[in-house]
Amino acid sequence: MPTPMTRDAHNDPRPGRPAGALTKVLATLGPACDDPRMLAKLVEHGASLFRLNFSHGSIDDHARRLAMVRRIGEEKAMPLAVLGDLPGPKIRVGKVTTTDGAGIMLETGQDALVRGGLAECVPGPLPVIACNYAPIAVEVDPGDRVLINDGAVRMLAVVSDGEQLLCRVTHGGAVTTGKGLNLPDSDLSIPATTERDERLAAWAVEHGVDFLALSFVRRPDEIRRMQELLRAACRVPGSSKGPGGAGARQA
Numbered sequence: 001m002p003t004p005m006t007r008d009a010h011n012d013p014r015p016g017r018p019a020g021a022l023t024k025v026l027a028t029l030g031p032a033c034d035d036p037r038m039l040a041k042l043v044e045h046g047a048s049l050f051r052l053n054f055s056h057g058s059i060d061d062h063a064r065r066l067a068m069v070r071r072i073g074e075e076k077a078m079p080l081a082v083l084g085d086l087p088g089p090k091i092r093v094g095k096v097t098t099t100d101g102a103g104i105m106l107e108t109g110q111d112a113l114v115r116g117g118l119a120e121c122v123p124g125p126l127p128v129i130a131c132n133y134a135p136i137a138v139e140v141d142p143g144d145r146v147l148i149n150d151g152a153v154r155m156l157a158v159v160s161d162g163e164q165l166l167c168r169v170t171h172g173g174a175v176t177t178g179k180g181l182n183l184p185d186s187d188l189s190i191p192a193t194t195e196r197d198e199r200l201a202a203w204a205v206e207h208g209v210d211f212l213a214l215s216f217v218r219r220p221d222e223i224r225r226m227q228e229l230l231r232a233a234c235r236v237p238g239s240s241k242g243p244g245g246a247g248a249r250q251a
Contacts, residue, residue, distance in 0.1 A: 024049035024081065029065045030057075040072055048080055052209070054200045055087040066207060081210040086197045088215035089190045091181045093148060094130030095120040103176035104129070106153055106169045114146060114155075114181075115164040121175065128164070131181050135189065137165045144185040148175055151182070182216075192222035198229055205233040 027047040033039050039050075050069050052062045066082055073080035096103050097120065104127050106112055111126060116137060118130035129148070137160045140146065146155040146167050153175055155167035192214060193201075204212055214226050 026051055026083070028053055029069075033065070034068075036068055036072065039068055040076070043072060043076060043078060043080065048078070049083055049211075050080065051083045051085055051213075053085050054197075055085070055090075059203065062203075063207065066209065083211040083213055084200065084204040084209045085213040086193070086200055086215060088192060088197060089194055091131055091133040091136075091183070091190075093121065093175055093177065093179045093181055094118055094132065096123075096175060096177045097121075098123055103174040105174055106155075106172045108169055108172040110169050110172075111158070112155065112167050112169060113164045114140075114157075114167055127175075129175055129181075133181070133188075133190065136183070137161070137163055139188050140165055140183055140186045144183060147182040147184065149173070149179040187218065192217055192219075193226060193229075201226065201229055202233045205230060 025046045026049045027033070027042050028051040029039075030053070033042065042050075050065075052065060054062070062084075069080050069082055098104060104121055104123050106127070113126060113128045114131065114136060115128055116131055117134035118128070121130045122128035140157050140160065142157050142159055144157045146157055146165070147153070148155075152171075153169070153173040154171035155169050158166045158168055160166070197214075201212060212226070212230070214223065217223060
């Protein structure tokens with residue numbers, strides 16, 4: 001077990017302004033951390049930045065965990081910071097139905113088809129992986145990576161007929177319902193932020209969240225768009241309720 005850290009080990013007078021420590025240990029908050037004693041242990045062992053995963057949980061869940069971090073920071077006199085991780089646009093695998101319930105197993109070296117706008121995947125010798133992004137076969141070029149489940153399954157696009165994408169599996173694994181599908185090399189028309197992201201960002205500013213993480217950024221204008229939204233939220237009177245106006249400061 002690592003040695004618990006002291007107040008001096010978090011040598012940072014306020015979030016985002018480095019003093020002695022130039023890095024932070026990040027911990028994601030979830031049901032396992034809802035006990036204040038567990039959160040206190042994380043702080044004692046070095047965690048100084050806590051992530052709210054806006055892809056999961058309710059606003060009430062996030063508000064409760066944010067308040068708990070603030071309370072423990074005050075009790076321990078430590079400058080704990082909170083990061084709100086925006087979901088961004090989600091491309092997801094369609095429904096997978098198999099007799100054994102284990103999902104579609106893709107083996108390294110085999111081929112698979114990826115098709116957008118299809119509700120259900122089709123198992124077989126040449127499986128069809130359905131997803132909710134209709135123009136995928138048009139916007140993904142040969143050689144682009146196709147990642148499923150945070151890269152647990154990896155493929156390369158080979159060729160497209162405009163309706164479906166033939167891919168070669170470079171790292172096999174199971175494909176199951178609702179897993180995320182990421183296209184890091186492709187220039188997609190899907191926006192980096194959704195209406196839900198904008199609402200969550202405004203909530204984060206209002207409640208003094210220190211940092212925001214924007215997922216799936218491809219172009220500088222996507223960052224500028226979020227900066228404009230944050231500035232607008234910060235101009236609302238009384239919009240930053242965090243200690244010292246943290247939300248406005250980081251925005």
